[in-house]
Amino acid sequence: MSLFARRVRGFRVVDLIAAGLLVAVILGVYLAKTLAGRERAEIASVTRQINTENQRIRLLEAEVAHLEQPGRIERLSVVYLKMSPVTAHREASVDQIIDVARAGPPSEAKAPSAVAAMVNAAGASVVPGVPPPPPPEASPVRVAQAAPAAPTAGAAR
Numbered sequence: 001m002s003l004f005a006r007r008v009r010g011f012r013v014v015d016l017i018a019a020g021l022l023v024a025v026i027l028g029v030y031l032a033k034t035l036a037g038r039e040r041a042e043i044a045s046v047t048r049q050i051n052t053e054n055q056r057i058r059l060l061e062a063e064v065a066h067l068e069q070p071g072r073i074e075r076l077s078v079v080y081l082k083m084s085p086v087t088a089h090r091e092a093s094v095d096q097i098i099d100v101a102r103a104g105p106p107s108e109a110k111a112p113s114a115v116a117a118m119v120n121a122a123g124a125s126v127v128p129g130v131p132p133p134p135p136p137e138a139s140p141v142r143v144a145q146a147a148p149a150a151p152t153a154g155a156a157r
Contacts (some may be wrong), residue, residue, distance in 0.1 A: 006013050077083040
């Protein structure tokens, strides 16, 4: 008697093997479909995140374009820094620029820049071109301290 003709509980072995393979293929297809659905959902989530970030980038670029407008910067410099456009009598000629270049850099005590004045800290309370520091807060922030730990029974020994 051949292996394929042999019967188990009334069924041929070949039929039982074919039914087992059919069940395995069905489970495999179901698992593959489930995993593909999860991947699709993850791809959709990442796509939504990318779109959200692209919208945020466009918003930030628009804000930077607004903040960098020359007219706005000029208004702010006039209002807050009390600056004004350079007049013609303050512009240097080519000969004056050459003389300044030959003279070399100014000494530290006579440094005209606001940054140099801040670094030297010559006791000047007001530095031209630099806004004053903010006033101290009326109620300073207090740092919370942890309560002392209670001794445990094991530590008393």
